[in-house]
Amino acid sequence: MTDIAKDMPWLGRAWSTVQQRLAQDRLPHALLVVGEQGVGKRAWAEAVAGLLLCDQQVGLDNGAPIACGQCRQCQLIAANSHPDVRVYSPEKSRMVKVDQIRALSTFAVASPQVAHRKVAIVDRADQLNINAANALLKTLEEPLPDVTLLRLQESGRPVLPTIRSRCQALTIPLPDAEDAGRWLSARVSELEESIRPSPDTLAKSLMLAGNAPRLALEYATGEFLAQRDEAFEAFRQFMKGQMTVGDAARRFKTLGLDDTLWLFESWAADLARCSAGGEVQDPEAADMLGYLARSNPPWRAHQLLERVRESRSAGIYNASPELEATQLLLAWRELMPRKRQTT
Numbered sequence: 001m002t003d004i005a006k007d008m009p010w011l012g013r014a015w016s017t018v019q020q021r022l023a024q025d026r027l028p029h030a031l032l033v034v035g036e037q038g039v040g041k042r043a044w045a046e047a048v049a050g051l052l053l054c055d056q057q058v059g060l061d062n063g064a065p066i067a068c069g070q071c072r073q074c075q076l077i078a079a080n081s082h083p084d085v086r087v088y089s090p091e092k093s094r095m096v097k098v099d100q101i102r103a104l105s106t107f108a109v110a111s112p113q114v115a116h117r118k119v120a121i122v123d124r125a126d127q128l129n130i131n132a133a134n135a136l137l138k139t140l141e142e143p144l145p146d147v148t149l150l151r152l153q154e155s156g157r158p159v160l161p162t163i164r165s166r167c168q169a170l171t172i173p174l175p176d177a178e179d180a181g182r183w184l185s186a187r188v189s190e191l192e193e194s195i196r197p198s199p200d201t202l203a204k205s206l207m208l209a210g211n212a213p214r215l216a217l218e219y220a221t222g223e224f225l226a227q228r229d230e231a232f233e234a235f236r237q238f239m240k241g242q243m244t245v246g247d248a249a250r251r252f253k254t255l256g257l258d259d260t261l262w263l264f265e266s267w268a269a270d271l272a273r274c275s276a277g278g279e280v281q282d283p284e285a286a287d288m289l290g291y292l293a294r295s296n297p298p299w300r301a302h303q304l305l306e307r308v309r310e311s312r313s314a315g316i317y318n319a320s321p322e323l324e325a326t327q328l329l330l331a332w333r334e335l336m337p338r339k340r341q342t343t
């Protein structure tokens, strides 16, 4: 039996909504799930798919159904090879393409192969181009009784009103530090000792991921932390006039565009917090940001935030991280007080 709310308690609310609706036979054809990057939306969606497809759902004490974990459907789900579950997620272009949505439509109208229903998951449904969004809308307009569509979307991204009105929306909140830390420790304890991240690495990953546990796991076990440290050091040296903009921007290359924009956004958000008298999230940046916050009016932080958001929403999917970093670094240096002329 699989009860995801035990493993990831912060999914509990969105999870029990599905259980209740299912028990009452009132599950909508389409659900829209919103949450931060790395909070566990995909894990939730896969658990929902498992529950919906299971042939012998088991009732918990409170009457909530969960998947049996034994039947043929559950076995196929566990092996990640159930033909009646499809996941559509962004490809290299970072967009969900219209071809993928057309494939979804074909999948939706076909009969289920081994289960009594089908589940289609659109991961990063905020990354649909206009053609893909229209194609998806068409699918939503003609709901089929044996298909459930799960749209996963990152917080703060716009949803077309026509799509929103056709989906029931659920929100997955970020866990608190304790729950996130517990989940993360359990995951890394499964790793071999030689590659197991240290407690310091885990703490830093959680901090940088804002407690989004899956994102923190990715950070703790991947290259991101080292790349981020190098980029941050370059940023710091550039601001102090100890590194050229070209050299500093080059350190952002390996991070890629998304993570580069994300880093600049989080520093700008920390600067805004600092300017408003609050605490920064990234303690390593506290000294520098505190200094900048004292020597600049608060609107400068918001201008920098806006600058990152513009870059992102401009859909500059082929822009280079190095080029974006160059422009953002130059914008940040405007915040450094001019040195007094020595006579």
Ligand SMILES: [Zn+2]
Pocket (backbone or CB within 6 Å): 053, 054, 055, 056, 057, 067, 068, 069, 070, 071, 072, 073, 074
């Ligand atoms: Zn089952």
